[in-house]
Amino acid sequence: MRLDVVTIFPEYLAALDVSLVGKAAKSGLLDVHLHDLREWTHDRHRTVDDTPYGGGAGMVMKPEPWGLALDAIAPADGPAQPRLIVPTPAGRPFTQALAYELAAEPWLAFACGRYEGIDARVASYAGERMRVDEVSIGDYVLNGGEVAVLVMVEAVARLLPGVIGNPESLAEESHSGDGLLEYPVYTKPTSWRGHDVPEVLLSGNHGLIADWRHEESVRRTAERRPDLLAAWGDVLAGKDDSDA
Numbered sequence: 001m002r003l004d005v006v007t008i009f010p011e012y013l014a015a016l017d018v019s020l021v022g023k024a025a026k027s028g029l030l031d032v033h034l035h036d037l038r039e040w041t042h043d044r045h046r047t048v049d050d051t052p053y054g055g056g057a058g059m060v061m062k063p064e065p066w067g068l069a070l071d072a073i074a075p076a077d078g079p080a081q082p083r084l085i086v087p088t089p090a091g092r093p094f095t096q097a098l099a100y101e102l103a104a105e106p107w108l109a110f111a112c113g114r115y116e117g118i119d120a121r122v123a124s125y126a127g128e129r130m131r132v133d134e135v136s137i138g139d140y141v142l143n144g145g146e147v148a149v150l151v152m153v154e155a156v157a158r159l160l161p162g163v164i165g166n167p168e169s170l171a172e173e174s175h176s177g178d179g180l181l182e183y184p185v186y187t188k189p190t191s192w193r194g195h196d197v198p199e200v201l202l203s204g205n206h207g208l209i210a211d212w213r214h215e216e217s218v219r220r221t222a223e224r225r226p227d228l229l230a231a232w233g234d235v236l237a238g239k240d241d242s243d244a
């Protein structure tokens with residue numbers, strides 16, 4: 001997979017050279033290209049934003065540098081186009097399902113904007129030749145899209161074949177498809193500062209262990225994410241739209 005990231009803070013994305021994503025890049029599973037948006041400014045102050053039409057606080061990112069950046073990275077007459085992801089608090093939710101969808105893409109491009117936003121015409125212009133998704137990583141406001149890109153790139157990269165050691169571990173994770181949160185995990189020692197590992201996990205009875213883990217997943221989900229259980233309820237009641 002090729003990844004392009006356009007940002008005014010390329011140093012923020014240095015974390016992509018570390019750990020899992022860095023390993024994937026070094027092993028050729030990821031081809032990461034970082035770009036400084038200011039490369040595509042031509043005024044003395046390398047201006048990337050301006051005041052919003054219609055008034056209001058803050059600044060909006062100008063369309064011209066973005067247009068030039070997109071044209072340089074993914075020329076309109078090129079053999080292929082990336083899927084463009086624009087982090088924004090106003091976007092569709094980033095979910096594990098979307099992470100799997102993005103992991104299947106051959107080429108992703110990420111546009112890191114300010115929280116006041118990028119001129120809306122940039123997404124419209126890009127949408128004329130590539131798929132554009134405005135995506136939120138959660139209902140809170142960051143100051144820029146860079147952190148959101150780090151979150152999404154890590155969530156996507158770990159799904160790429162060969163990136164993590166044991167792909168089986170992907171199956172039992174939270175949000176991994178059964179819609180439940182993952183069960184609590186334990187390792188040695190069996191007793192630690194007066195806290196013991198649940199006996200069932202030491203029993204060697206794999207059926208009992210599987211049952212206990214499922215019960216714990218349901219308990220945790222009911223306690224922390226009743227919204228997920230509600231979705232389960234709809235499915236069980238046949239209300240979901242999967243056969244729509």
Ligand SMILES: Nc1cc(-c2cccs2)n[nH]1
Nearest residue numbers: 114115137138142144145
């Ligand atoms: N979920 C989310 C995204 C963002 C930002 C993206 C770009 C600037 S701020 N805040 N919160």
